[in-house]
Amino acid sequence: MELQRYAAHRSAILKLGLPLIASNMAQFAIHMTDTIMLGWYDVTALAAVTLASSLFFVTFIVGAGFAFSVTPIVAAAAEAGDEGQVRRVTRMGLWLSVIYGFIFTLPFLWAEPILIAIGQDPFVAASAQDYLTIIAWQMIPALLVMTLKSYLAALEHTVVILWATIGTAMMNAVVNYALIFGNWGAPELGIEGAAIASLLVTLGNVIVLVWYGLSKLPQYKLMQNVWKIDWEIFWRVFRLGWPIGLTSLAEGGLFTASAVMMGWIGAIELAAHGIAIQLASLTFMIHIGFSQAATVRAGRALGRQDEPNLRRGAIMAIAMSAVVAFVTVALFLAIPETLIAAFIDPSEPEKDMLLIVGVALLAMAALFQVVDAMQVMALGLLRGVQDTTVPMIIATISYWVIGMPTSYVLAFTLGVGPVGLWLGLVVGLSFAAVFMMWRFWTRSVRIKPLKSARQVA
Numbered sequence: 375m376e377l378q379r380y381a382a383h384r385s386a387i388l389k390l391g392l393p394l395i396a397s398n399m400a401q402f403a404i405h406m407t408d409t410i411m412l413g414w415y416d417v418t419a420l421a422a423v424t425l426a427s428s429l430f431f432v433t434f435i436v437g438a439g440f441a442f443s444v445t446p447i448v449a450a451a452a453e454a455g456d457e458g459q460v461r462r463v464t465r466m467g468l469w470l471s472v473i474y475g476f477i478f479t480l481p482f483l484w485a486e487p488i489l490i491a492i493g494q495d496p497f498v499a500a501s502a503q504d505y506l507t508i509i510a511w512q513m514i515p516a517l518l519v520m521t522l523k524s525y526l527a528a529l530e531h532t533v534v535i536l537w538a539t540i541g542t543a544m545m546n547a548v549v550n551y552a553l554i555f556g557n558w559g560a561p562e563l564g565i566e567g568a569a570i571a572s573l574l575v576t577l578g579n580v581i582v583l584v585w586y587g588l589s590k591l592p593q594y595k596l597m598q599n600v601w602k603i604d605w606e607i608f609w610r611v612f613r614l615g616w617p618i619g620l621t622s623l624a625e626g627g628l629f630t631a632s633a634v635m636m637g638w639i640g641a642i643e644l645a646a647h648g649i650a651i652q653l654a655s656l657t658f659m660i661h662i663g664f665s666q667a668a669t670v671r672a673g674r675a676l677g678r679q680d681e682p683n684l685r686r687g688a689i690m691a692i693a694m695s696a697v698v699a700f701v702t703v704a705l706f707l708a709i710p711e712t713l714i715a716a717f718i719d720p721s722e723p724e725k726d727m728l729l730i731v732g733v734a735l736l737a738m739a740a741l742f743q744v745v746d747a748m749q750v751m752a753l754g755l756l757r758g759v760q761d762t763t764v765p766m767i768i769a770t771i772s773y774w775v776i777g778m779p780t781s782y783v784l785a786f787t788l789g790v791g792p793v794g795l796w797l798g799l800v801v802g803l804s805f806a807a808v809f810m811m812w813r814f815w816t817r818s819v820r821i822k823p824l825k826s827a828r829q830v831a
Contacts, residue, residue, distance in 0.1 A: 383690040393532035395663030400539040404546045408568045414715045419565045421641045422501030423649030428630040435626045437474035439619025441520035446673035448528035453677030462607040467521040474516030482510035495667045508569035515576045522583040538582045546575045617762035624769040646731035649717045654739040657702045661747040664695045665754030671760020706740035735815040738796035745807040752810035777802015
């Protein structure tokens with residue numbers, strides 16, 4: 375009987391998680407396409423987009439905390455049959471996304487002097503500014519996409535997320551091919567072409583997801599009273615979302631800072647860092663999908679106050695993620711040269727050096743596959759039970775009190791270089807994995823229900 379229960383959880387996680395995993399990979403394919411095409415276009419452009427996209431992502435991921443907070447609250451409300459709560463929470467998630475995006479779009483328009491001030495090569499900084507000037511306008515629509523995806527995932531409508539993201543990735547590749555290289559009569563815009571492509575396809579994604587929400591889930595009346603503020607829910611989403619955002623900042627900031635420090639070592643090392651990060655991040659999309667599924671399943675269990683099945687589902691989700699992590703470790707250690715070479719033009723003069731540095735960094739990426747998977751699974755489960763503040767504290771200490779100083783000391787004080795920098799990332803992620811897992815398995819589940827939907831809904 376107990377095995378049947380675990381099998382049921384496995385089936386439910388796969389049904390919910392596989393479309394999320396595939397959509398995450400399709401979403402990541404947009405960034406992967408930028409990296410590959412710009413790597414073939416020019417190594418300096420690759421270094422610049424590595425730096426610029428790191429800065430954009432770390433800012434974006436903080437604002438996405440409000441979107442992520444929509445998932446567990448909507449899942450619990452949907453399980454309780456409260457359609458008004460579902461709408462109110464989603465609406466305020468959209469509000470917070472727009473407010474945050476408006477505030478944090480503007481600084482990207484003057485990023486070049488900041489990049490130079492923190493020690494980046496002036497030519498790389500200038501190219502990064504060209505990219506950021508355009509991509510900055512993607513912030514608000516990208517956050518809206520995240521909120522809408524969180525809403526649909528919480529309602530277990532994940533297939534549409536998959537197809538919308540696949541369509542976005544395909545269109546991005548087509549527009550990239552035209553605008554980066556000047557194909558099909560289009561202007562050759564290089565790094566700026568990649569930014570324009572990303573902006574256009576994100577706007578299209580917003581339109582598709584809004585259409586689906588209105589036409590396929592009419593009972594939730596997604597756009598009803600969309601211009602009205604709902605202070606109770608606004609602050610509920612804000613209180614749950616800002617620790618998620620800062621947790622993401624702690625982790626994303628760790629990798630952004632590692633890109634900045636790698637830039638201190640050299641442009642070749644930064645380009646190799648960008649390639650290795652892309653590969654590690656691609657496999658990480660699988661764990662994020664399982665984590666998102668775990669958040670929804672935990673939120674649903676919370677809505678039923680069903681702690682036994684919450685914990686059974688957690689065990690199964692963690693086990694599935696662990697299997698993927700060990701397979702990835704084997705892959706990274708078995709064929710690193712093949713994986714790195716896919717990002718480099720065969721005629722690139724610096725190809726040999728890029729391969730040497732990239733292979734060494736990919737070995738480090740293999741080291742943190744398991745601990746990185748475990749920390750993101752713990753985060754997903756904790757978000758599902760609406761526990762976000764303590765994980766934020768754990769992440770901040772693990773990444774910035776332990777991980778980042780370790781990276782700096784190994785890379786620069788002890789002279790280990792790029793490998794030492796990445797080894798510090800492994801240390802920080804290991805601490806986060808251990809203490810977040812401890813937090814989930816030693817706490818009891820509590821929830822403070824929202825009031826019934828009012829007329830404002």
